[in-house]
Amino acid sequence: MxxxxxxxxxxxxxxxxxxxxxxxxxxxxxxxxxxxxxxxxxxxxxxxxxxxxxxxxxxxxxxxxxxxxxxxxxxxxxxxxxxxxxxxxxxxxxxxxxxxxxxxxxxxxxxxxxxxxxxxxxxxxxxxxxxxxxxxxxxxxxxxxxxxxxLTSRKLSVKNISCQDKIIITGNIAEHGFSVLAKRKELDLKLNIKSDCASLNGLILPLLEKTTGIKFMRDPTRGGIATTLNEIAEASNLGIFIDEKNIPVSKKIKAVSELLGIDSLYVANEGKALLVVVPEEADKVIRLLRRHPLGKNAEIIGTVVKKPAGRVILRTVFNTERILDMLTSEPLPRIC
Amino acid sequence: MKYIDEFRNPKLVEKISAKIMDLNPGNNINIMEVCGTHTQNFCRFGLKELLPKNIRLISGPGCPVCVSSQGYIDSAIELAKDKDALIVTFGDMLRIPGTFSSLEKEKTKFGNIRVIYSPLDSVTIALANPDKKVIFLAVGFETTAPTIALSILAGQKERLKNLSFFSALKLIPPAMKYLLADKRLKIDGFLCPGHVSAIIGTKDYAFIPKKYKTACCVAGFEPVDILEGICIILEQISLNKPYVANQYTRIVTPGGNPRAKRAISRVFERTDSDWRGFGIIPDSGLKLKDTYSRFDTNRVFALRSNKVVIKPIKQCRCGDVLKGLILPSDCPLFAKACQPDNPVGPCMVTTEGSCNVYYKFRR
CATH class of the missing domain: 3.30.1330.10 (PurM-like, N-terminal domain)
Structure with a gap:
């Protein structure tokens, strides 16, 4: 045989x-x-x-x-x-x-x-x-x-977060979720979007030795950055103000997000981290992150505020404001 | 990105909103946006803040899933109980509450409900499952009807005997007529749906200025489109000269898409249709013509639940929301018993449902 x-x-x-x-x-x-x-x-x-x-x-x-x-x-x-x-x-x-x-x-x-x-x-x-x-x-x-x-005796915890802290994303968002979604055979999209799937040890761990300003970190996987930001706001009982124009998104992801009618803020990342950093250290953290290939598109995207407690507010590119809520149900392509 | 960036240009948006401020007559103006995508983008881009307080946008019946009647969902569940049936549907339909249950809940029991992304997938699935009776839940407006018509024609070409279409397709202009005839509603202008108009054109809206002396404008979905549409409606109001304006000229022509219209009229004919919250609106739906009766679920299956008395959902005010009589936040269940993860009424289900949009962006 x-x-x-x-x-x-x-x-x-x-x-x-x-x-x-x-x-x-x-x-x-x-x-x-x-x-x-x-x-x-x-x-x-x-x-x-x-x-x-x-x-x-x-x-x-x-x-x-x-x-x-x-x-x-x-x-x-x-x-x-x-x-x-x-x-x-x-x-x-x-x-x-x-x-x-x-x-x-x-x-x-x-x-x-x-x-x-x-x-x-x-x-x-x-x-x-x-x-x-x-x-x-x-x-x-x-x-x-x-x-x-x-590695550090400083405990990274949401409890450390306070008003005026800066929110940093280490790179372009939504690449993993859209990569997998586009590959699903029922959608039959030949987009070849590359997932951001990567180990973050090389990017993040050296950073912790060079700055004491990082208070909390989380990788925004399922539910995207919108969901993780809401988790942080809820757990810290503080508000988060996000500036839409500073969120790094590639052109391809923008296009596919329009095509499928799915908001990239809710789409999974597998090689990104959201960092909450003391305001004085934010620029330094960005500088250090951008030296690493996985952090070259890092941006400060928001600030922690006192109110509305537990909520995330998004300032749009038109200078208007709206709530950025947690992901509620599985995002599906629009039907009309 | 072409066709996106220029219509999301912050400077242009600023310019148009300044023009709206100039045109503002000062009294209360109610503009109904008929399409769910308008509702969604209006809130998503926070455009309300760019309008004067006296200019209100009210959401209309423009989400096809939201206006599906409770009876339709009940019948779909009834069909799913047939162990040889395979229900194929758009994902959004799964969570719409019927009288006793939803397709999502039944899916766990029967496992014969499948989500598809294009009506044409129903043909492929029927071909691959000759031992199953494949039923497509055909919901949508004029936008979706052409591809469903083409799927029926494809089914005919393949000589499929195991595929049928359960049509609850609906037409937008009859619903607008119904709303204009309702004396409780004071609609000063309609932002006409962009996608629907791409198919039907602009001529079908002629009755709005002619008979009801009401302003209207077909508009696209980007911030610049929506604000320009509002601007054009305000101009009509200030000059007291209503007409069917077309802001969305890059997509919409007066006569619409003739090929799509031909496909619809080949397969379907008009029929009375049951709209959630509205009841029966004459000639507002599409059913399969007699020549295609073997693809008509209604005729292939004898449906029991049509005879069952439908109890409306307690306290749910989706009907009034769909008619623009109240805002989602005026419903006693809003964001309390009724939430996107556990919707009581249909408007909380899809990303284009008014209640869902309000919950997500404005609450």
Missing amino acids: EKTTKILLGHGSGGRLTHNFIQSTLLKKFDNPILSELADSAVIDYQEKIAFTTDSFVVSPLFFPGGDIGKLAVTGTINDLVMLGALPEYISLALIIEEGLEISILEKIIDSISSYAKAAAVKVVTGDTKVVEKLAADKLFINTSGIGRL
């Missing part, structure tokens, strides 16, 4: 096929002493405070311009740690695979996970593989958890 090119239920059975898959694919790609113990848990030495996060990835399609589900999983977990000022060190990798997935596709995704983990000096130290019957999952779901060492 020929060697199978597809994932079979047996690959997740815990038997011979699983064992071979772990040995020949996973261990080869994620070679490190902690993982190669193949113990039930990874044992990690820590003296200091750590940050710990988890996230699941179910993106469809698995591959999109600028990334794939594997890159998304690694960078997403790295970014969640970086947002707390932690140096990402270890991640777990759990795969839920639909029976029948091409092994070559899975290998491509594993390669991608391995290369982005390596680039950020993160080790995959524990994992799990399950295979479910056809149609019980959509090709591949990934869960990753991550541990990072807190």
Whole structure:
């Protein structure tokens, strides 16, 4: 019998096929002493405070311009740690695979996970593989958890935020969400928008050493910057004033946003951060961010204000003002 | 971006709003914007602040999803209960409340409701699922009707026996006539819908100045378009010379789009239609002609819920909102029991529904 090119239920059975898959694919790609113990848990030495996060990835399609589900999983977990000022060190990798997935596709995704983990000096130290019957999952779901060492003793928290603080976005918005949306086959758009999917450790962590002015950070993923800004306003019980003309958006994204009738302020980013910075340090932070390729379009987009508490106000390009609300329902293309 | 940047030019916007200030007659002026995209962009760009306080824009019945009757949703749910049926619909329809439920809630039960982006997808889906009875929820105005007509013709060409269209298509001018005849409403001018007019042209609005002596202007959707439209309406009011003006000349011609109109008249004929909040408006809808009866869901399926008595949703004032009698914020449920995540009435559902727009931008 020929060697199978597809994932079979047996690959997740815990038997011979699983064992071979772990040995020949996973261990080869994620070679490190902690993982190669193949113990039930990874044992990690820590003296200091750590940050710990988890996230699941179910993106469809698995591959999109600028990334794939594997890159998304690694960078997403790295970014969640970086947002707390932690140096990402270890991640777990759990795969839920639909029976029948091409092994070559899975290998491509594993390669991608391995290369982005390596680039950020993160080790995959524990994992799990399950295979479910056809149609019980959509090709591949990934869960990753991550541990990072807190680099600074200053706690980054919404509680630190006060009036007059500046809001900074590290680059052009909405590129990930539109990249995936345009790739969906039902829309059949040949736009080739590149996702911004990227690890932010290189951009953000050095910044924390050069300035003490950063009070809080969050990566505006699902729901876009509008939703994250509202979360910040609500949690801090302060208002946020945003200047629309300062929000960096590429021409292509502007066009596709008009075409689909979807506001880019609500569209996901996967390689951007929103920073809340003390006013005196804002210009310096912008200068430092712009030196890095991932931060070259960084802009100050707003200011924290006392009122309206818990709300975000957008000043439009026409100098008029309106509420910028949280994302309420899934954005769908307009019908008329 | 061509066709966008020049119509969002802040300097031009400033110039036109200054002209509006000059033309302002001082007394209260009610201008109804009939299209949901006008409502949305008016609020999204904060244009209200650029108008004098006495010039009010009131939203009309221009969101096709909002005016779908409760009975229509009930029937759609009834159809979904057939295990061989596959309902295909625009996403916005899912969350519209019927009498007892919505398609979104039923979707979790039956799993046979699919969202599509173009009516033509219904043909592809019918071809791919020969064992399913595919039903397209055909809602929309004159804008959507041509592509639905083309889908029916494509279905005929493919000799499909498993595809039907559940038409609740509606026509805008009859609804405007209905509003003008309502004595409670004092409409001084209409901002006529840009997309609908691209299909029908401007001639169909002639009754507005002629019979009702009311100002009107077809306008595009960008800030410059909307403000220019308002400006033209104010000019007509100040000179007391109403006529059908066309600000949106880059898209709209007097005769409209003849190919689209031909497609509509080939497949559809006029019929009375049930508008949420309005009731039956004579000759305001489109149904499939007899020649296409095998694509007509009404004739393919015997619908039970048509006989069920429809209880209106308690306290919901979407009907009055759609008629421009009250502002969304005047409804007792607004932003309380009725919110975009849990809509009670249809106007809170889509991004073009007046209540949804008010909730998002103005609350």
